[in-house]
Amino acid sequence: MTADIAETGVAGEELKQFIERIERLEEEKKALSDDIREVYAELKGRGFDSKVVRQIVRIRKQDHAERKEMEAILDLYMQALNMA
Structure with missing residues (x-):
């Protein structure tokens, strides 16, 4: 070398x-x-449904607290758009 x-x-x-x-x-x-x-x-x-399974795999990789925060924000946004 x-x-x-x-x-x-x-x-x-x-x-x-x-x-x-x-x-x-x-x-x-x-x-x-x-x-x-x-x-x-x-x-x-x-x-x-492979799309749903891919999403589940992605969610399972997340930290529990991170996932709960994301779900809360998603819920908030869906309510703001009258989608809930």
Whole structure:
């Protein structure tokens, strides 16, 4: 690596290792994304609404207090628009 830096001013081997790690992780991410897409297709095939399930997954990621605050604001806005 020292010779690499001396010749080019850049640690080429180290850079290459970082890039290869990123590429492997991108491949894993794509595989996981494909798996998730298949699960959504399966649940849709079983009669579930995938949009609603996606929303539930997003809500479950939120902190309880954050979710309650969002629900209160949503309720307030819906009342203001006579939608409640």
